[in-house]
Amino acid sequence: MSLRTPLCDLLGIDVPIICAPFGPWEQVELAAAVSNAGGLGSLGTAVRGLDDLRKQWRRMRELTDRPFAINHTRRPFDPEAFAATLEERPAVISFHIGDPLDLVTRAHDAGIRWIQQVGDIDQARTAVERGVDVIVAQGGEAGGNAGDVATLVLVPQIVDIAGQIPVVAAGGIANGRGLAAALALGAQGVVLGTRFLASTEMRIAQEWKDAIVQADARDAVKIDFANAVMPPFSEGAYTTMTPRVLRNAFVEQWMGNAEGAAAEAERLRGEILAAVRSDRLHEYLPFTGQSVALIHEVLPAAEIMTRTVAEAEEALKRASRCFSAEQH
Numbered sequence: 478m479s480l481r482t483p484l485c486d487l488l489g490i491d492v493p494i495i496c497a498p499f500g501p502w503e504q505v506e507l508a509a510a511v512s513n514a515g516g517l518g519s520l521g522t523a524v525r526g527l528d529d530l531r532k533q534w535r536r537m538r539e540l541t542d543r544p545f546a547i548n549h550t551r552r553p554f555d556p557e558a559f560a561a562t563l564e565e566r567p568a569v570i571s572f573h574i575g576d577p578l579d580l581v582t583r584a585h586d587a588g589i590r591w592i593q594q595v596g597d598i599d600q601a602r603t604a605v606e607r608g609v610d611v612i613v614a615q616g617g618e619a620g621g622n623a624g625d626v627a628t629l630v631l632v633p634q635i636v637d638i639a640g641q642i643p644v645v646a647a648g649g650i651a652n653g654r655g656l657a658a659a660l661a662l663g664a665q666g667v668v669l670g671t672r673f674l675a676s677t678e679m680r681i682a683q684e685w686k687d688a689i690v691q692a693d694a695r696d697a698v699k700i701d702f703a704n705a706v707m708p709p710f711s712e713g714a715y716t717t718m719t720p721r722v723l724r725n726a727f728v729e730q731w732m733g734n735a736e737g738a739a740a741e742a743e744r745l746r747g748e749i750l751a752a753v754r755s756d757r758l759h760e761y762l763p764f765t766g767q768s769v770a771l772i773h774e775v776l777p778a779a780e781i782m783t784r785t786v787a788e789a790e791e792a793l794k795r796a797s798r799c800f801s802a803e804q805h
């Protein structure tokens with residue numbers, strides 16, 4: 478794989494592809510496979526105790542000696558898990574759903590790079606002020622919590638204000654044409670979330686992977702009852718971010734009835750927490766993006782990366798041929 482950008486040197490990776498963190502879902506094997514194939518693997522931290530997190534990090538180090546990211550968010554923020562992450566010293570901390578405030582300085586003091594994911598131009602301006610190392614411009618197409626602005630609009634908007642800070646595109650990207658488009662918009666790489674959910678290594682139920690392969694973009698919907706069922710926001714959170722999930726019976730039941738869900742919030746939160754612990758969260762909130770429409774088979778992570786890079790190179794060559802044809 479030969480496609481390189483300055484982002485690769487900054488993060489110590491070979492290919493400008495980052496695998497998204499997946500909140501509470503177990504993803505050590507996937508993250509290690511992505512890092513071993515030259516990308517940046519990530520590990521989520523949501524809804525996990527410290528012992529569990531430390532076990533994951535140990536397993537990750539057994540499986541790879543390449544750089545990887547540990548992710549935190551403000552939905553909610555866990556100060557203990559963050560302090561443990563600083564001690565663990567991953568190459569990168571990635572952050573989402575909120576202003577990172579002084580956390581960036583604390584990471585830098587520990588020799589850790591900071592990737593800040595944002596969903597609009599104001600959040601991007603804040604990221605620049607905080608001194609982050611990389612900004613992920615996450616379009617509203619994305620699976621999981623995100624804003625509403627589309628990737629095609631957000632990426633160039635943020636590239637224009639980011640100065641020397643590399644920008645990475647996320648949301649709706651699942652193949653090499655998406656990577657080529659992101660580079661054309663001025664990004665230096667991509668985050669793939671939904672595409673890597675449907676990978677051999679990802680430890681989610683086969684039925685969720687099958688649903689991703691079969692689904693259309695219109696099946697991945699923003700839910701309006703999220704505040705009743707999701708963990709609370711912490712101080713400094715970007716509360717306008719809402720989750721995009723794949724339609725299922727639970728989503729159909731509560732969609733359009735946020736008030737009803739709020740009235741039963743305690744029971745629903747309890748059920749969802751139990752589902753996290755028994756690996757059935759996909760029966761409630763299968764976080765998934767519109768890029769399902771571009772995913773037709775479950776593949777090993779390394780194969781996803783090889784194909785994405787080869788297809789991007791082909792797409793960029795094809796585009797440049799249009800330009801030279803015009804010249805002659």
Ligand SMILES: Cc1cc2nc3c(=O)[nH]c(=O)nc-3n(C[C@H](O)[C@H](O)[C@H](O)COP(=O)(O)O)c2cc1C
Nearest residue numbers: 497499500573619620621648649669670671764766
């Ligand atoms: C199942 C799932 C869980 C996610 N959890 C997190 C998370 O914990 N932290 C985070 O920063 N982003 C999270 N995201 C968002 C991703 O970082 C990324 O922006 C998104 O997946 C990109 O869009 P795509 O799914 O179209 O590739 C999640 C996405 C998915 C699909």
